Amino acid sequence: xxxxxxxxxxxxxxxxxxxxxxxxxxxxxxxxxxxxxxxxxxxxxxxxxxxxxxxxxxxxxxxxxxxxxxxxxxxxxxxxxxxxxxxxxxxxxxxxxxxxxxxxxxxxxxxxxxxxxxxxxxxxxxxxxxxxxxxxxxxxxxxxxxxxxxxxxxxxxxxxxxxxxxxx
Amino acid sequence: xxxxxxxxxxxxxxxxxxxxxxxxxxxxxxxxxxxxxxxxxxxxxxxxxxxxxxxxxxxxxxxxxxxxxxxxxxxxxxxxxxxxxxxxxxxxxxxxx
Numbered sequence: 001x002x003x004x005x006x007x008x009x010x011x012x013x014x015x016x017x018x019x020x021x022x023x024x025x026x027x028x029x030x031x032x033x034x035x036x037x038x039x040x041x042x043x044x045x046x047x048x049x050x051x052x053x054x055x056x057x058x059x060x061x062x063x064x065x066x067x068x069x070x071x072x073x074x075x076x077x078x079x080x081x082x083x084x085x086x087x088x089x090x091x092x093x094x095x096x097x098x099x100x101x102x103x104x105x106x107x108x109x110x111x112x113x114x115x116x117x118x119x120x121x122x123x124x125x126x127x128x129x130x131x132x133x134x135x136x137x138x139x140x141x142x143x144x145x146x147x148x149x150x151x152x153x154x155x156x157x158x159x160x161x162x163x164x165x166x167x168x
Numbered sequence: 169x170x171x172x173x174x175x176x177x178x179x180x181x182x183x184x185x186x187x188x189x190x191x192x193x194x195x196x197x198x199x200x201x202x203x204x205x206x207x208x209x210x211x212x213x214x215x216x217x218x219x220x221x222x223x224x225x226x227x228x229x230x231x232x233x234x235x236x237x238x239x240x241x242x243x244x245x246x247x248x249x250x251x252x253x254x255x256x257x258x259x260x261x262x263x264x265x
Binding site: 006009017020024029032036039046051052054055059070071075077094101104105132135139144147150153154155157 | 169175181182191196206214217222224229236238239240242245249250
């Protein structure tokens with residue numbers, strides 16, 4: 001049974017990384033957005049494997065279902081389906097980006113090498129929402145309420161920024 | 169399993185960084201930022217297996233902030249497109265000397 005979970009874990013990891021690579025190499029925005037949706041689905045599978053099915057569901061609903069739809073909607077609204085000039089930066093910039101990426105990746109991998117104990121993957125417990133909800137509505141209640149304020153400010157700001165200028 | 173998840177998270181984050189550094193389209197830059205946020209969420213969830221359910225709460229918070237950031241950022245992109253007629257970052261050079 002454990003091997004089954006490990007296999008699925010590696011499968012979803014592979015799908016996530018391959019989709020992310022495809023996402024970052026697509027020229028036009030719409031295929032890039034769809035590959036990013038694929039990354040998010042694979043990540044939600046990883047969350048389920050990591051004993052967090054509630055977060056996985058939220059990931060599908062919020063990220064793949066809402067945020068990416070907003071992105072695709074803006075691409076459609078601005079009619080950016082075909083990019084007229086080359087989207088990628090020059091070769092020097094790309095080489096520099098590769099060097100930065102290698103340095104950052106080496107840094108991260110060195111930091112987390114041999115620091116975490118191995119815990120076998122297990123199927124999720126029955127009750128997964130209650131612990132999250134208890135923590136969210138007791139220990140982090142103030143942060144939760146402040147998040148609603150952030151959302152309100154974001155709504156007002158988005159409407160204010162994106163509306164057409166009207167002569168008052 | 170946790171260290172593998174953290175490695176996947178690091179790889180996804182670095183792919184997002186590469187996207188930000190190599191692309192010019194503002195919308196794709198935002199998508200790369202979302203990819204980086206997702207990578208961090210993955211490490212939160214992985215470490216929540218060690219340190220309790222607080223990581224899941226943080227992931228919920230990060231998703232909310234990401235939604236707000238996407239809304240405001242895309243509104244700015246629409247505003248920039250109305251003003252300059254493009255979303256390519258290299259074309260926005262009004263402040264360049």
